Amino acid sequence: MNKISLIIKREYLSRVRKKSFIIMTLLGPILMAAIIIVPIFIGMTSHTKHTIMVLDETGWFQGKFKNNVDDNGLTFLKFTGLENAGKDSVKAGKYYALLYIAKPEGKMSPQPIIYAEKQPDINIKNYVSSTMEKEVEKTKLAEQGITPEQLKALKADITVTTININESGKEEKSSTELAMGLGYISSLIIYMFIFIYGVQVMRGVLEEKTSRIVEVIISSVKPFQLMMGKILGIALVCLTQVLLWIVLTTTIITVFKTAMPDKFNFSQTTQISKINTTSSNTTSAPKIQATSSDKQIGNDMLSSLFKVNYVLEISMFILFFLGGYLLYSALFAAIGAAVDNETDIQQFMLPITVPLIISIVAAQAVMQNPDGPLAFWLSIIPFTSPIIMMVRLPFNVPTEQIVLSLSLLVLGFIGTTWIAAKVYRTGILMYGKKVNYKELWKWIMYKG
Amino acid sequence: MDIFVAKEVTKRYAAQTALNKVSINVPENSIYGLLGPNGAGKTTLIRIINQIIAPDEGELFLFGEKLQPKHTALIGYLPEERGLYKKMPVGEQALYLSQLKGVSRADALKKLKVLFEKFEIQDWWTKNVEELSKGMQQKVQFIVTIIHEPKLLIFDEPFSGFDPINATLIRDEILELRRKGATVIFSTHNMASVEELCDDIALINKSKKILEGKVTDIKKTYRSNSYELSYNGYSGNLLSLLPQGYTMLEESTVDHLLTAKIKLPIEESPNALLQLVLPHVEVHAFKEMLPSMNDIFIEKVNENRETKTVNPS
Numbered sequence: 001m002n003k004i005s006l007i008i009k010r011e012y013l014s015r016v017r018k019k020s021f022i023i024m025t026l027l028g029p030i031l032m033a034a035i036i037i038v039p040i041f042i043g044m045t046s047h048t049k050h051t052i053m054v055l056d057e058t059g060w061f062q063g064k065f066k067n068n069v070d071d072n073g074l075t076f077l078k079f080t081g082l083e084n085a086g087k088d089s090v091k092a093g094k095y096y097a098l099l100y101i102a103k104p105e106g107k108m109s110p111q112p113i114i115y116a117e118k119q120p121d122i123n124i125k126n127y128v129s130s131t132m133e134k135e136v137e138k139t140k141l142a143e144q145g146i147t148p149e150q151l152k153a154l155k156a157d158i159t160v161t162t163i164n165i166n167e168s169g170k171e172e173k174s175s176t177e178l179a180m181g182l183g184y185i186s187s188l189i190i191y192m193f194i195f196i197y198g199v200q201v202m203r204g205v206l207e208e209k210t211s212r213i214v215e216v217i218i219s220s221v222k223p224f225q226l227m228m229g230k231i232l233g234i235a236l237v238c239l240t241q242v243l244l245w246i247v248l249t250t251t252i253i254t255v256f257k258t259a260m261p262d263k264f265n266f267s268q269t270t271q272i273s274k275i276n277t278t279s280s281n282t283t284s285a286p287k288i289q290a291t292s293s294d295k296q297i298g299n300d301m302l303s304s305l306f307k308v309n310y311v312l313e314i315s316m317f318i319l320f321f322l323g324g325y326l327l328y329s330a331l332f333a334a335i336g337a338a339v340d341n342e343t344d345i346q347q348f349m350l351p352i353t354v355p356l357i358i359s360i361v362a363a364q365a366v367m368q369n370p371d372g373p374l375a376f377w378l379s380i381i382p383f384t385s386p387i388i389m390m391v392r393l394p395f396n397v398p399t400e401q402i403v404l405s406l407s408l409l410v411l412g413f414i415g416t417t418w419i420a421a422k423v424y425r426t427g428i429l430m431y432g433k434k435v436n437y438k439e440l441w442k443w444i445m446y447k448g
Numbered sequence: 449m450d451i452f453v454a455k456e457v458t459k460r461y462a463a464q465t466a467l468n469k470v471s472i473n474v475p476e477n478s479i480y481g482l483l484g485p486n487g488a489g490k491t492t493l494i495r496i497i498n499q500i501i502a503p504d505e506g507e508l509f510l511f512g513e514k515l516q517p518k519h520t521a522l523i524g525y526l527p528e529e530r531g532l533y534k535k536m537p538v539g540e541q542a543l544y545l546s547q548l549k550g551v552s553r554a555d556a557l558k559k560l561k562v563l564f565e566k567f568e569i570q571d572w573w574t575k576n577v578e579e580l581s582k583g584m585q586q587k588v589q590f591i592v593t594i595i596h597e598p599k600l601l602i603f604d605e606p607f608s609g610f611d612p613i614n615a616t617l618i619r620d621e622i623l624e625l626r627r628k629g630a631t632v633i634f635s636t637h638n639m640a641s642v643e644e645l646c647d648d649i650a651l652i653n654k655s656k657k658i659l660e661g662k663v664t665d666i667k668k669t670y671r672s673n674s675y676e677l678s679y680n681g682y683s684g685n686l687l688s689l690l691p692q693g694y695t696m697l698e699e700s701t702v703d704h705l706l707t708a709k710i711k712l713p714i715e716e717s718p719n720a721l722l723q724l725v726l727p728h729v730e731v732h733a734f735k736e737m738l739p740s741m742n743d744i745f746i747e748k749v750n751e752n753r754e755t756k757t758v759n760p761s
Contacts, residue, residue, distance in 0.1 A: 003548055006547050006548055007548075010544055014535075014536060211534055212529045213530070213531045213533055215500070215527040215530065216530055216531075216532075216589070219500060219520065219523070219525040220520055220548040220549050220550075222517075429500070429501075442462050
């Protein structure tokens, strides 16, 4: 046992000290934090200050354009003069834009024009149209003799809230989108890590074989100890990386959260919902509704992101990740032992990569139907379960299925390790021989 | 006492038999040569002794005990195909390999310092292995083979890759280790070093042991009753002085001194030859021509091949 720990230590330290490991470990969390933080900043930075002149020939909208609503940075000033004079001052760069509202003919709604040197951003257009729609609606409703209160009473406002009831009877507000996202990201990470670190195991074995140090080592330790030491040492390297990623990503997000608490206050959605309700029966409404409900989902997701059961999620992630890694890396080790050089790797890589690729492709379908037969079987079969179970997990998988899947995964990696050890033992001492599957089968069948 | 004994060891691979009932007895504190042509099964036997692979049949004993995993600490093995981790500092690597042999870190550090100085590679402690020349890497490998002071040392072609100076250094070190009580199993094709170093040998050919014994005994067994005679004072054909049955193997002249290599009939003694030539020549030197290990090796292996062709099995 002492010798295995020596091997693990060497494998671990020699990799953790590498520059590439340090760079990856630091870069990963920055990228992940960026995925969460950047969208918030995008929403923030578009609010530059603009002054807009309003030439309102109808006179209906006087004082209706409020300054700096929702922190949008817009200032509206009344413009007295002719349309052309207004255009000239925009051209001269005095103002950002001129909002010209011509008097409509008859009962038509007024159609405003925004003159600006540059393409005005979408915020201005949305704010102007929603403000005007609100006013025109109000006027039209008044003409029909309907008060805003009556309208409010007529409105049907339906949002579906999903609540998960768990065994203890506790009810939790859930977010399907979040569940999908979280499941997909964790399965993607498992997929990536099995590949990256599985290949590292393979290269490590091949390096020992081609540098011919292997015979020196296996005269002091058993080939199985050397193989397991390598696999476990590299497992610790990836656990270190994953844990550092989780810790660093959380740290970065927490730092931003404390530095700018208002940007992370997800309950400020009332303003948007108001626009949503008041503008529902006009022509341009669907667009606004779409953008505002997108924001709503985004905010809900971000807020439930902090409510997820991270202890369960992370511990399951680590278990399935380790299981999947051990299962596949044993096979990768066998390949490294069977071949003589990198070019021969390809033919043996295919059968290993196929189940991995199938799982990541099937993950999409599983997300749509997380309790269907495809999802069930793929999350039970050891070769696909590490990836597929992570997709299903946020949709509350029954405990007995998780236990079954994990037990089969353990059996699976004991099986692959057993086979790999046989191939490894013969392969590492075999030089200059083109190996095929028939040959590998013979190695597996050798006794002793 | 025999430190290591192998009894009827057999190892089969799918297509061929690598070792066929091979038995060897390695006397304590000897240098034991394991000889044989390429592919004869030497490496298989060495790997079995190192417990890298297990035999299909047969038993092995070290110090009278059945060979078992704990014995790896008593054995030092320098394989023919040897290497080091290229991207690992020399010192760290030597420490790692020593610890795998069961030497404690502190102990290994102390011993390595001494050996690194002895082999004049102390300046390379922190360098990566890939920066070292092949000869220097071999020195590092040699050091880690002997670091745990094994009772049984196994060297597979230890001199390959060394220049003459370093080869002598290694040879002296091997002899020094033997003086200190170690037993050495030595596999090589280099017959000169066998003659120089080995006390005992086993010759393996086509998975079978075909010869074993003390080098001196073997040479006596294989002597051909041939003698080398250096003389002058006679310029005629020496063979004309001798009766039927004597054969001239070779004649040469160096600085007016003639040398003849003569094979005697089996029943004749060297004295008979001397009596025949003494009245005619002035004898300067006379000695028995013992066969070299090289000759014996070639003779035995060819003999083996001939029997094989006569009786194809």
